[in-house]
Every structure is written in structure tokens, then in C-alpha cells.
Amino acid sequence: MLLFPIEKVGILKLENKVIYADNAATTKLSENALNAMMPLMTDIYGNPSSLHTVGQIAKEHLEEARQTIADAIGADAKEIYFTSGGSEADNQAIRTAAAIGAKKGKKHIISSKFEHHAVLHTLNALEKEGFTVTLLDVYSNGIVKPEDVRNAITDETCLVTIMTANNEIGTIQPISEIADICKEKGVLFHTDAVQAVGHIPVNVKDMKVDMLSVSAHKFHGPKGVGFLYARKGILLKNIIEGGAQERGKRAGTENMASIVGMAAALKDAVASLDENAKKVTAMRDRLIDGLKGIERSRINGDMDSRLPGTLNMCFEGIEGESLLLLLDQKGICASSGSACTSGSLDPSHVLLAIGVPVEIAHGSLRLSISEYNTMEEMDYIVETVPQVVKYLRSISPVWEKIVKEEK
Numbered sequence: 001m002l003l004f005p006i007e008k009v010g011i012l013k014l015e016n017k018v019i020y021a022d023n024a025a026t027t028k029l030s031e032n033a034l035n036a037m038m039p040l041m042t043d044i045y046g047n048p049s050s051l052h053t054v055g056q057i058a059k060e061h062l063e064e065a066r067q068t069i070a071d072a073i074g075a076d077a078k079e080i081y082f083t084s085g086g087s088e089a090d091n092q093a094i095r096t097a098a099a100i101g102a103k104k105g106k107k108h109i110i111s112s113k114f115e116h117h118a119v120l121h122t123l124n125a126l127e128k129e130g131f132t133v134t135l136l137d138v139y140s141n142g143i144v145k146p147e148d149v150r151n152a153i154t155d156e157t158c159l160v161t162i163m164t165a166n167n168e169i170g171t172i173q174p175i176s177e178i179a180d181i182c183k184e185k186g187v188l189f190h191t192d193a194v195q196a197v198g199h200i201p202v203n204v205k206d207m208k209v210d211m212l213s214v215s216a217h218k219f220h221g222p223k224g225v226g227f228l229y230a231r232k233g234i235l236l237k238n239i240i241e242g243g244a245q246e247r248g249k250r251a252g253t254e255n256m257a258s259i260v261g262m263a264a265a266l267k268d269a270v271a272s273l274d275e276n277a278k279k280v281t282a283m284r285d286r287l288i289d290g291l292k293g294i295e296r297s298r299i300n301g302d303m304d305s306r307l308p309g310t311l312n313m314c315f316e317g318i319e320g321e322s323l324l325l326l327l328d329q330k331g332i333c334a335s336s337g338s339a340c341t342s343g344s345l346d347p348s349h350v351l352l353a354i355g356v357p358v359e360i361a362h363g364s365l366r367l368s369i370s371e372y373n374t375m376e377e378m379d380y381i382v383e384t385v386p387q388v389v390k391y392l393r394s395i396s397p398v399w400e401k402i403v404k405e406e407k
Contacts (some may be wrong), residue, residue, distance in 0.1 A: 019377045020333045023218075024167055024195060024310055024368035029261070030220035036264035037222065040257035047253055049245060062254055065263035069227060072270045073212070074203035081228045081236065081246045082259055086194035086215035087118035088239070089228035092250070093190040093211040094122045094161060096230070096237040098131060100188065101158020107131045108156040112144050113353035115163055116192055120349075132156075142171035142301035142354045150181045159188050164196035164212075168350040168366060169301035170310025172200065179208035188234075194218055194226075198269035199277070199307055204229055216258065220370075221265035225258035276371040280308040283369050283378045287311050290382030294389055296402070298360070300351060309369045314356060317399030318363045318392040326388045332381055336364045359398070 020028070040061065046054035048062045063077070070077040083089045094109070101107060111123060113135045123133045134152045138144050144162055153160070160182050165172045175191055182189035190211040196202055198219025204212055211234065215226040230236055242251030269276070288311060292299060296316040315323070320336035327334055336348070347361035356364075367381065393399040 018331050018333060019373070019380060021367045021369055021373070021377075021381065022333045022335050023370040024170075024366065025335055026217045026223065027220045027370055028372055029222060030265050030268060032268055033221050033261040033265040037257040037261040040260050044256075048256065049243070049253065058256055061260055062256060065260045068263040068267050072266045073197065073214075073229060074205045075229050076232065078247075079204075079229055079232055081230060081250055082254055083226045083228055083250060084224055084255075085217075085226040086116075086192065086213050089213035089215075089226050090116070090118040090161075090190075090192055091122050092228055092236060092239050093213060093230070094119065094126070094159065095239060096211070096234065097159035097161075097188045097190060098126055099237045100235075104158070106156050106158040108134070108154055108158060110134045110136065110149060110152045110157060110160045112136045112138050112162055114138050114142065114166055114168075114350040115161070116167055116194070119161055119163070119192055136162075138171075138353050140355050141305075142166060142169045142350075143305060144173050144178070146174055146177040146181055149178050150185075153181070153185045153187055157185070157187050159190060161190040161192070164191045164193040164202070164207075165200065165307050166301070166350060167195045168348055169312040169354070170195070170307035170368075171301040172196070172305045172307065175207050175209065182210075183208060195307060195310075198266060199273075199309065201273065204231070210234060216262035216265060219265055219269040221262040222258040225255050225262050227262070272371070277308045279371055280369055280373075283373055283375055284309055284311055286375060286378040287367055287369075287381060290378070291385055294386055297389075298356075300354065300356065300364070311367045312351075313365050313367075314351070314360045315363045315365065315389050316360055317396050317402050318389060320362055320364045322392055323363065323365055323388060326392070327384065330384050330388065332384060335366045335368075 044058055044061060046058035048055060048059035066080050067077045070080050107130060109123060109131055111119060127133055136144055136148050136152060149160055162173055162178055164175055179189050188210045191209050192213045193202055194213060194215045195218060197214045210231045212229040217223040236249040238249055240251045245251055245254060291313060294315060298314050300312040300314060324334060324336055347358050348364055351361040351364055
């Protein structure tokens with residue numbers, strides 16, 4: 001039971017509905033994913049490692065899901081390893097490349113300044129283990145330049161890891177171009193594709209990546225499950241020991257229901273990719289058109305090379321936390337950045353990385369939408385956000401100072 005049921009907290013909302021605009025944090029479980037999961041929690045409950053019939057039936061479902069997922073990203077089924085989500089997949093990929101590099105005496109890793117903390121914190125840990133890390137600039141448009149990758153690679157480089165699409169501002173990176181450089185230089189290339197898969201075309205062969213991380217709950221699958229694509233020939237380093245599951249590279253009985261739900265959700269997402277992207281892009285553009293006129297506001301990241309459903313803006317003179325709380329009272333669920341850092345009072349490292357001043361970065365708003373949203377909801381957001389921004393500025397000494405300096 002909810003501690004504070006929605007109907008008792010006095011939320012003002014559109015037709016008594018909460019408008020969920022935080023899909024970059026997590027998405028609603030699709031009906032098809034739920035339906036696919038239910039038999040695995042009731043009737044098909046065997047352990048896929050068991051040799052008896054009940055276990056082997058479960059194994060058939062496991063391998064069917066693996067093939068479905070592989071087909072969705074242009075991989076071979078034997079290149080898919082199930083994990084607990086994107087963070088685990090990032091950790092395993094990076095530590096695998098680090099271990100391979102260390103055996104060859106190569107202990108230099110290249111990444112960018114605005115990666116997800118699952119990547120950045122893993123790199124921090126490796127620095128303490130004797131690796132050196134170069135974090136590339138991403139510039140005001142939020143895009144890594146391939147030539148910067150080329151210039152940063154040395155004879156000691158064992159890995160380049162650059163995300164496919166940023167989780168806060170939604171900018172899409174030139175992954176295949178970076179991959180070409182890595183192959184030319186003989187360096188492994190990993191990409192965190194958590195925000196991209198299910199929303200833009202992702203094919204590991206076309207992208208030419210060596211490893212790729214995915215999380216199910218970003219495309220209407222269940223939470224707590226994901227997968228790592230690892231190209232044939234890459235011997236993964238175990239980060240969880242204990243059993244022979246996942247061809248000996250990820251111990252622990254497989255999360256069968258969630259894996260099957262993930263496969264169902266991904267299959268649907270890929271099948272409806274163009275249709276959903278068209279619908280979501282139209283709604284995102286409605287938000288842009290309706291909010292870009294707010295005084296002293298800015299849209300963060302490149303306007304063209306971005307995910308269909310992500311819009312990140314900053315409003316001078318206000319605090320993002322207050323903005324989120326007031327929008328929530330109006331029935332709008334949004335965020336100021338990554339859900340993984342929502343408890344931090346520090347401004348977004350992503351916004352700082354693209355050159356947004358600290359005082360402005362504090363007033364950020366991320367709206368991330370999906371095909372479950374409606375244009376009517378976008379109209380309500382466009383009507384509500386300016387009102388809330390205006391109210392917060394009316395009680396803000398920072399805004400008062402800005403206004404006085406302009407006179």
C-alpha cells in the first residue's frame with residue numbers, strides 16, 4: 001500500500017491523471033511484457049540449469065528469449081549475456097577490457113566527461129588499481145568528437161567507452177565513426193546503449209562495437225534485468241562468481257520471468273520503432289516550441305542529433321528541486337537529471353561537462369516522454385511549466401539580482 005495514496009495528496013492533474021514525463025529514469029511495463037512474464041512465475045518455474053523436463057522447458061524459454069534479443073540488435077545469440085541491468089553490464093564490459101589490456105601491459109582507458117556514473121565510478125575504481133583514464137570533452141552540443149578519440153589513443157590504450165545516447169540531455173554520439181578509429185588502432189570499444197536501445201536503430205554489426213550494455217526498464221521491460229553484448233572472441237571477466245550460468249561468465253540462477261519480459265518488450269519496441277519515434281518526436285517538439293520562449297531559458301544539447309523523447313532545459317534564477325516538487329503538485333512527473341543521482345545536491349555533471357555554468361545548471365529540468373504520452377499532456381506541460389517558473393522567480397533573490405543587473 002502507498003504511504004500517501006495519490007487520491008489523498010491533493011495533486012492537481014489533467015483529468016485526474018498523473019502525467020509521467022520521466023521515461024529516461026524508467027518506463028511503464030508493457031502489457032505484452034507482463035503477459036510474457038506471468039507463465040514464468042506460475043507454471044514454467046523450473047531452473048534452466050536443471051536436467052529434468054521442468055528445467056529443460058524453462059531453458060527453452062531462456063534460449064528463445066536470448067535469440068529474440070540477439071535478433072533485435074543484429075547479434076548472435078551466443079554473444080548475449082544476461083545481467084541485472086545496465087550498470088552491471090557496464091561494469092563487466094569495462095573490467096573485461098581492463099583485464100585484457102593489463103595482460104598486454106596496456107592500462108589506459110578513454111571515456112567522456114558525461115558518461116553515466118556506472119561507467120565513471122568503475123573508471124575511478126580502476127584508477128586506484130593503477131590504470132590511467134582520459135575523459136574527453138563533449139562541448140556545448142553534448143557530442144564527443146571522433147578526432148578527439150583518435151588524438152587521445154596511445155600505445156597504452158586498452159579501451160574506449162562512449163555512451164550511445166546521453167541519459168540526461170539525450171544527445172546521440174557518432175558511435176560507428178568512433179568504432180572505426182578504435183578498430184584501426186586495435187583498441188576495444190564499448191558503448192553504454194541503455195538510453196538508445198528500443199528508441200533509435202541499434203545494430204551491433206553496423207555500429208561495429210565490441211561490447212554494448214542494455215537495461216530492460218528503459219523500453220517498457222521489467223526492472224532489475226539487462227544484458228551485455230560481447231562480440232565473439234572476447235573472453236568476459238567474471239564479476240559475479242558462483243555457478244556456470246551464462247556460459248560460466250555470470251553466476252546466479254537466471255531471472256527467468258524478467259528475461260522473458262525483456263525479450264517481449266524489446267521485440268515490440270523494435271517492431272514499432274519508426275512509428276513510436278515519429279509520435280514521440282512530435283510531442284517533444286511541441287514541448288520545445290512551447291517552452292523555448294521562457295525568458296532566460298536554454299535547451300541543452302544538439303537540436304538534431306538527439307533521442308526522440310528527451311528534452312533538457314535550464315531556467316536561470318530558480319532551483320531545479322523546487323521546480324520538480326511544484327510540478328509534481330501539478331501532476332507532472334519529471335526530473336532534473338539522472339535518477340541515479342537524484343539524492344545529490346550537486347549540479348549535473350553532464351551539464352557542467354557541456355559548459356553550463358554551475359548557477360544555471362542548478363535550475364535544470366529533464367522531460368522524457370514515451371509513446372504512452374499524449375499531445376494533450378504536452379499542452380498541459382507547456383501551460384504549467386512557465387507558470388511554475390514565474391512563481392519560483394517571484395520569490396527568488398537570485399532572480400531579483402539578475403533582473404537588477406539587467407537594468
